[in-house]
Amino acid sequence: MIRATTASGMRRTPAGTASPMTASPPAPSSAPAGRRTLRERKKERTYEHTARVAVRLIMRHGLAAVRVEDICEHAEIGRSTFFRYFDSKEHCFVAGVNLGHLKAVLAALDARPADEGPLTALCNAFLAIQEDWRRQRDILLLDARLRAEVPAVQAHTSATHLEWETRLAEAIAPRFPGTPDENQLQARILASGVLCAVRLANESWIASGATESPIPSLTAAFTVLRSLMTDHADNG
Amino acid sequence: MIRATTASGMRRTPAGTASPMTASPPAPSSAPAGRRTLRERKKERTYEHTARVAVRLIMRHGLAAVRVEDICEHAEIGRSTFFRYFDSKEHCFVAGVNLGHLKAVLAALDARPADEGPLTALCNAFLAIQEDWRRQRDILLLDARLRAEVPAVQAHTSATHLEWETRLAEAIAPRFPGTPDENQLQARILASGVLCAVRLANESWIASGATESPIPSLTAAFTVLRSLMTDHADNG
DNA sequence: GTTCCACTTGGCACTTTGTGCCATCTGGGA
DNA sequence: TCCCAGATGGCACAAAGTGCCAAGTGGAAC
Numbered sequence: 329m330i331r332a333t334t335a336s337g338m339r340r341t342p343a344g345t346a347s348p349m350t351a352s353p354p355a356p357s358s359a360p361a362g363r364r365t366l367r368e369r370k371k372e373r374t375y376e377h378t379a380r381v382a383v384r385l386i387m388r389h390g391l392a393a394v395r396v397e398d399i400c401e402h403a404e405i406g407r408s409t410f411f412r413y414f415d416s417k418e419h420c421f422v423a424g425v426n427l428g429h430l431k432a433v434l435a436a437l438d439a440r441p442a443d444e445g446p447l448t449a450l451c452n453a454f455l456a457i458q459e460d461w462r463r464q465r466d467i468l469l470l471d472a473r474l475r476a477e478v479p480a481v482q483a484h485t486s487a488t489h490l491e492w493e494t495r496l497a498e499a500i501a502p503r504f505p506g507t508p509d510e511n512q513l514q515a516r517i518l519a520s521g522v523l524c525a526v527r528l529a530n531e532s533w534i535a536s537g538a539t540e541s542p543i544p545s546l547t548a549a550f551t552v553l554r555s556l557m558t559d560h561a562d563n564g
Numbered sequence: 565m566i567r568a569t570t571a572s573g574m575r576r577t578p579a580g581t582a583s584p585m586t587a588s589p590p591a592p593s594s595a596p597a598g599r600r601t602l603r604e605r606k607k608e609r610t611y612e613h614t615a616r617v618a619v620r621l622i623m624r625h626g627l628a629a630v631r632v633e634d635i636c637e638h639a640e641i642g643r644s645t646f647f648r649y650f651d652s653k654e655h656c657f658v659a660g661v662n663l664g665h666l667k668a669v670l671a672a673l674d675a676r677p678a679d680e681g682p683l684t685a686l687c688n689a690f691l692a693i694q695e696d697w698r699r700q701r702d703i704l705l706l707d708a709r710l711r712a713e714v715p716a717v718q719a720h721t722s723a724t725h726l727e728w729e730t731r732l733a734e735a736i737a738p739r740f741p742g743t744p745d746e747n748q749l750q751a752r753i754l755a756s757g758v759l760c761a762v763r764l765a766n767e768s769w770i771a772s773g774a775t776e777s778p779i780p781s782l783t784a785a786f787t788v789l790r791s792l793m794t795d796h797a798d799n800g
Numbered sequence: 801g802t803t804c805c806a807c808t809t810g811g812c813a814c815t816t817t818g819t820g821c822c823a824t825c826t827g828g829g830a
Numbered sequence: 831t832c833c834c835a836g837a838t839g840g841c842a843c844a845a846a847g848t849g850c851c852a853a854g855t856g857g858a859a860c
Binding site: 601602653 | 815816817818819826827828
């Protein structure tokens with residue numbers, strides 16, 4: 329009635345790597361700190377190419393009409409390989425939509441002067457990459473629609489945002505006074521607030537048709553965020 | 565090669581209700597504001613019962629070993645019915661784990677004095693329900709493990725938290741000065757911060773074996789949150 | 801350059817999932 | 831009491847996932 333578990337549902341991924349779980353390329357199997365091996369670059373290429381193909385197909389035909397097999401054909405990989413990288417069509421799509429976004433924010437954050445406080449630096453980093461987002465308008469529009477219609481898309485997107493939270497927290501932790509690991513909590517909470525503001529700004533940008541630049545919405549949201557943080561959130 | 569879409573992937577739910585999308589009972593089909601109809605109560609019973617059965621089975625046998633069909637047999641519903649309520653095993657499990665949690669926080673929040681500020685009230689509401697959580701220790705432990713191992717569980721959990729954010733924001737908005745819809749942004753961001761703190765506290769509670777009360781972790785996280793909000797997050 | 805090994809890939813078979821469709825049942829209102 | 835919208839369950843079928851194995855390929859050692 330209840331079948332015995334074969335290997336207990338552990339996901340198989342290339343190189344026995346820990347499963348990606350979100351929209352990120354598979355972790356390097358044995359990164360020697362410095363140079364990335366050809367194998368790794370190839371894997372990343374496959375990952376990104378497949379995700380991009382998925383987005384393209386889904387843009388053209390709709391999520392429901394595209395089968396995993398279609399994606400595999402167009403990306404020229406085997407079905408087995410697909411499932412080694414993604415655990416579903418939806419996962420693949422979300423990965424494709426967010427390809428490079430995290431990397432871009434991290435880079436923008438790195439480019440901020442070291443004496444900028446964590447909140448300011450993070451906000452400025454997001455502002456700096458808005459042009460990229462505006463350019464992706466069509467994809468983001470589709471993404472918003474699918475998030476509203478397909479639970480799995482929403483779910484994977486939320487998971488992706490959670491990963492962003494942890495990665496951004498790591499990145500801004502050094503900007504707090506004190507040692508980085510003392511600051512982990514503060515950094516996480518701050519990152520969460522900023523991400524929430526970004527999400528809301530994006531929602532309102534999308535809701536308004538996404539014709540103008542997303543920067544005004546974003547600036548407005550950041551202003552609210554900043555006033556929350558500096559004024560006082562409370563009287564209790 | 566790419567097949568035509570039948571009805572474009574729209575999910576079918578009982579009564580043409582909007583899809584739940586997260587771990588919440590199906591929305592009332594035609595709530596006459598006051599009394600809930602027997603039909604509605606029956607639907608909620610089915611939803612909750614099924615989710616509970618799923619959690620029980622998965623606790624006993626593991627996620628991988630339990631099939632949707634097993635859940636259906638034990639819950640005494642048809643497979644069709646299952647998929648009208650949940651879109652996967654994982655969704656069902658996450659729903660079961662979080663059953664009533666949101667309702668409990670909202671109730672606790674309602675019980676806070678009206679003159680408490682939004683931050684304080686929300687923190688206190690979470691503190692008030694910790695005993696419930698401690699009692700669910702075993703379920704939460706399993707949940708944490710599955711979240712780490714199974715992407716879909718993590719994904720649905722994140723989506724659930726996102727829903728909490730919006731619901732809690734609505735609930736605390738009136739506690740801000742000004743009109744509720746002016747405060748929607750502030751409320752969302754504040755809720756996001758509190759939820760982040762709660763998540764982190766829970767993580768550390770779980771990581772420590774979840775033997776003690778979860779309250780110390782939570783208090784610590786709230787202290788950090790409050791200092792972030794009152795002191796100053798930044799110098800920029 | 802050759803050889804070897806670890807890792808990745810693709811193909812195949814098989815189970816489980818997810819959906820459409822329809823007949824049946826049931827609660828709620830007239 | 832009758833009627834109907836909505837909920838359910840069964841069945842059939844396409845698609846998704848997973849395990850297994852044989853074949854290719856990069857990396858490192860010699």
